[in-house]
Amino acid sequence: GESVGLHLPTLSVQEGDNSIINCAYSNSASDYFIWYKQESGKGPQFIIDIRSNMDKRQGQRVTVLLNKTVKHLSLQxxxxxxxxxxxxxxxxxxxSNYQLIWGAGTKLIIKP
Amino acid sequence: GAGVSQSPSNKVTEKGKDVELRCDPISGHTALYWYRQRLGQGLEFLIYFQGNSAPDKSGLPSDRFSAERTGESVSTLTIQRTQQEDSAVYLCASSLIGGTKNIQYFGAGTRLSVL
Structure with a gap:
């Protein structure tokens, strides 16, 4: 039968509210971070990235925050x-010359 | 230009059969990656090709899994004697190593179902 594994954590947010998705990264020496979005039935798509010399970077409706002290990354x-x-x-x-180390993923559900 | 293309999009096979999955990366991308994604789970790294260097096979789960890449073009992932536990979506990504960013571009994946 199918092996049992961990299922993705879920975040439910009301439509129109702001969403904050958190990520704890593993290596204090990492200097490049990236967020991807994966819609149902599709491959992951790049959203936004940030280098370790920055604390914050904004895109269109998205903001990435980096806290190197506690090795924490968030997507707003x-x-x-x-x-x-x-x-x-x-x-x-x-x-930029090394492989990406992937986090576990968070499922975002929008409530109408 | 065209993105990463994977074929077939869906594959149903019987336990014990061999399957071959194909990935066409973005032209000019030197790096190519294969991942496995089980239903409702994250990305599981399988193998990484970079130019003419020896591939990083550290993620292959068993010797039933193998992959090849011809130069900096097409890659095939082969699973021999498939098992029901191999059922998953197999994702391919490519990237341009040596640039200022390390962005991997993904195909839509091949959904493999082993009956």
Missing amino acids: IAATQPGDSAVYFCAESLG
Whole structure:
């Protein structure tokens, strides 16, 4: 039969509210971080990235915050919309020439 | 330009059969990755190709799994003697190593069902 594994943590947010998705990364030497969005039936898509020399970076309706002291990364989505429903993955790497180390993912559910 | 293309999009096979999954990366991308994603779970790294370097096979779960890549183009992931536990979505990604960013671009995946 199918093996049992951990299922993704879930975050439920009211439509129109702000969403905050958190990620704890593993390596204090990592200097590049990236967020991906994976909609149902699709591959992950790049959202936003940040380097370790920054604490905050903003995109269109999204903001990534980096706290190197506690090895914490967060993705904030403003005015959450139904189209934001997806699984969100964080990833880290030691510079642009190294592989990404992937987080477990968080499933974002939008309540109407 | 075209993104990462994977084929087939869906594959149903019988236990014990061999399957071959294909990935066409973005033209010019030197790095290619295979991942496995079980239902409701995260990404499980399988194998990584970078240019002419020896591939990083550290994520392959058993010797039934193998992958090849011809130069900096197409890659195939082969699973021999498939088992029901192999049922998953197999994702391929490519990236341009050496740039200022390490962004992997993903295909839509191949959904493998082993009966």
